[in-house]
Amino acid sequence: MDKDVETGRTVRVADREIFFSEAGSGAAVLLLHGGGPGATGLSNYSRNIEALAQRFRVIVPDLPGYGRSSKRVDQSDPFGDLGRVVGGLLDELGIASAHLVGNSYGGAAGLRLAMDRPEKVERIILMGPGGVGTTRALPTAGLRQLLNYYRDGGPSHEKISRFIREYLVFDGAAVPDELIELRYQASIDPEVVANPPLRRPSGLFALRTLLRMDFTRDARLRKVVHPTLVIWGAEDKVNRPQGGRMLADAMPNCDVYVAANTGHWVQWERADLFNSLAAAFLDARS
Numbered sequence: 446m447d448k449d450v451e452t453g454r455t456v457r458v459a460d461r462e463i464f465f466s467e468a469g470s471g472a473a474v475l476l477l478h479g480g481g482p483g484a485t486g487l488s489n490y491s492r493n494i495e496a497l498a499q500r501f502r503v504i505v506p507d508l509p510g511y512g513r514s515s516k517r518v519d520q521s522d523p524f525g526d527l528g529r530v531v532g533g534l535l536d537e538l539g540i541a542s543a544h545l546v547g548n549s550y551g552g553a554a555g556l557r558l559a560m561d562r563p564e565k566v567e568r569i570i571l572m573g574p575g576g577v578g579t580t581r582a583l584p585t586a587g588l589r590q591l592l593n594y595y596r597d598g599g600p601s602h603e604k605i606s607r608f609i610r611e612y613l614v615f616d617g618a619a620v621p622d623e624l625i626e627l628r629y630q631a632s633i634d635p636e637v638v639a640n641p642p643l644r645r646p647s648g649l650f651a652l653r654t655l656l657r658m659d660f661t662r663d664a665r666l667r668k669v670v671h672p673t674l675v676i677w678g679a680e681d682k683v684n685r686p687q688g689g690r691m692l693a694d695a696m697p698n699c700d701v702y703v704a705a706n707t708g709h710w711v712q713w714e715r716a717d718l719f720n721s722l723a724a725a726f727l728d729a730r731s
Contacts, residue, residue: 450494450505451487455513458533464513465506465534469498472567473543474727475531476505477551479710480575480643481613482594482605483628485512489548492716493723500724501544506534508554510642512631518642522657524576528557532565541565544727548572548712549684550643553658560665568727569673572711572719573681577688580659587612587683587709594632595641605629612682615708666695673699674726676719678707 453466466487474497478489486505487494497503507514509530519526531554535543544567547555552574559566584592590608594600606625610617631637660666673696677689689701702722704715712719 461515474501477547479548480550483632496720516636524553524557527554546570573684576660675701681709683709
């Protein structure tokens with residue numbers, strides 16, 4: 446990866462510092478990463494940035510709580526908070542509107558921005574997004590692993606290796622040890638350990654928070670008219686692939702692509718497929 450991309454820079458968005466990298470030129474495309482332990486924008490999209498930057502201005506932030514960004518998320522409305530920060534980042538960069546690409550947690554951030562500030566969004570690509578039917582069934586095995594990472598003895602190399610290789614991807618053997626180590630080191634940042642960004646809602650208003658985090662219970666989802674492409678791994682063990690059908694039923698301009706033999710991390714496992722689908726969809730004129 447280009448050194449300038451890895452170096453990136455930080456801007457102030459309201460009361461937080463948000464780190465981001467960028468590459469390429471043209472229409473702005475934000476790549477929003479997932480919420481697994483140790484996630485960062487660059488690690489989530491390491492196989493996509495260069496390809497998409499050939500046609501677009503690609504902007505890759507670390508979401509609040511992750512990487513080199515401020516380690517605070519409003520736990521009373523996590524997705525709303527993320528949406529505000531993503532919109533604020535666009536404002537700070539002087540970008541009137543952008544395409545959004547979001548994996549899992551980042552997909553939820555993108556959807557919430559489209560609901561709260563639709564004028565900031567052009568086209569949307571979602572890969573196994575969070576917040577789709579999450580209160581209508583028990584959590585998946587993968588989501589339980591994710592939410593328990595900082596509990597039950599705290600983070601460990603074994604726990605993150607198991608989560609990534611058994612739950613995040615279809616073919617765990619394809620994940621290099623270097624990636625596991627990178628994610629582990631990021632996951633044990635003392636600020637993150639003290640205040641994990643993604644955790645089970647608790648306290649007096651836990652139910653209200655859960656309902657806010659399920660887009661299928663929000664009537665505004667049907668008003669998200671932006672052209673949307675949902676790409677879901679058929680073997681996703683974190684967020685259920687049925688969520689793609691739920692989004693297509695609710696959103697008036699939503700296409701769904703189900704990738705065979707693929708887990709939760711479509712953009713990494715099936716990078717060539719994802720890059721070609723994403724470039725064609727984002728470059729479409731209608």
